[in-house]
Amino acid sequence: MTVTAVRKDPHALTMTLDAEFEASPERVWQLWSDPRQLERWWGPPTYPATFTKHDLKPGSRVEYHMTGPDGDQPKGYWDVQTVDPPHSLAVRDGFANDDGSPNTDMPTGEMRVSIEELGAGRTRMSIVSIFPSTEVMEQLLAMGQEEGMTVAVGQIDAILAEEGATL
Amino acid sequence: MQIAPPDFDRMFGALADHTRRDIVRRAIDSKEGVAELASHYPMSFAAVQKHVAILERAGLVTKHRIGRRKVVRTNVEGLRVARRLLDQYEELWRGRIDRMTQLVNEYTRETDQ
Numbered sequence: 229m230t231v232t233a234v235r236k237d238p239h240a241l242t243m244t245l246d247a248e249f250e251a252s253p254e255r256v257w258q259l260w261s262d263p264r265q266l267e268r269w270w271g272p273p274t275y276p277a278t279f280t281k282h283d284l285k286p287g288s289r290v291e292y293h294m295t296g297p298d299g300d301q302p303k304g305y306w307d308v309q310t311v312d313p314p315h316s317l318a319v320r321d322g323f324a325n326d327d328g329s330p331n332t333d334m335p336t337g338e339m340r341v342s343i344e345e346l347g348a349g350r351t352r353m354s355i356v357s358i359f360p361s362t363e364v365m366e367q368l369l370a371m372g373q374e375e376g377m378t379v380a381v382g383q384i385d386a387i388l389a390e391e392g393a394t395l
Numbered sequence: 396m397q398i399a400p401p402d403f404d405r406m407f408g409a410l411a412d413h414t415r416r417d418i419v420r421r422a423i424d425s426k427e428g429v430a431e432l433a434s435h436y437p438m439s440f441a442a443v444q445k446h447v448a449i450l451e452r453a454g455l456v457t458k459h460r461i462g463r464r465k466v467v468r469t470n471v472e473g474l475r476v477a478r479r480l481l482d483q484y485e486e487l488w489r490g491r492i493d494r495m496t497q498l499v500n501e502y503t504r505e506t507d508q
Contacts, residue, residue: 230496231489247492251499259495269494272487355488 232352245355253343253351257314260284260341284311290319291328303328306339317341409453414438415446422456422469432467 233246249256259265263282271277271294281291290306303326306319322336330336338358346352409415414436421432433443447467450456455474458465 231492245488245492247495249496249499255499256495259498265498268498269491272490 244357247353247355248346249351249353250349251351252349253314253345256343256351256353260317261313284308284313284317286310291324305330307336309338315343405453406455409449409455412446412449414443415450415455418443418446418450418467419455419469419474422467423471426461426466428465429467 230247230249231245232248234244259269261284263279266279266282267277270279270292275294275296277292277294279290279292281289283290286308288308290308291303292305293301293303295301303324304321305324305328306321309318309320311317318338318340320336320338323331325331340354340356340358342354342356344352344354410419417435418432421427421435425431429444429447430440432447433440436443447456451458454470456467456469459468460466
């Protein structure tokens, strides 16, 4: 298991996930900077991602879509905030309309990636997700953000618990 | 049972509201209609009716006719499906890390050759 830690702070509304790789920081950075490599891990095999615009420069917009098993293509984007290869990347991520324009009805989140050399050929990558509010957090869970997910799992568990042993 | 992502979004969007979660909870074993449900909340009948409609569209509650009355009932199977889907999505980032690791290893093997 290369995930070494998952920290969730419900007060600061953040989730941090640490993972370690037996590779150099430069190699780990490529997973983000090369769109063809990014496409191979961002979406699961059943819901692959295609990055149609990808230039990691401050102020640029990265555009992508996923392709579902039924051919549906939900779109998303990142507004790149800061880039420091091979050490860090910060983006605001949002959902896009069919024409690729940002969906302003949907909340945007923030994702910060930092890559740190550990020595002995190992590198740690940390992903920090920051949510502007609990509401946004709960909404984002539908797109797979772990913190929001845990909140909703708790809600469903609480609801089901009231039904007791009949389940 | 297959649930497409839009239904999933709708379901969790519906559960993101405190009042709606409370309605889902009450409607598990109560036999209340919208009017009776509305009496539990400091809001108008219309507002509660709206919440129930959102839950109905998300497949979380259904309306059943009992005699002349219509009662709101929680779709427990729907909740189970939601829970299952959540478990799958909880693995999302771990899945990404696994794929990243695989990619890194692939590259290392190539350069070793």
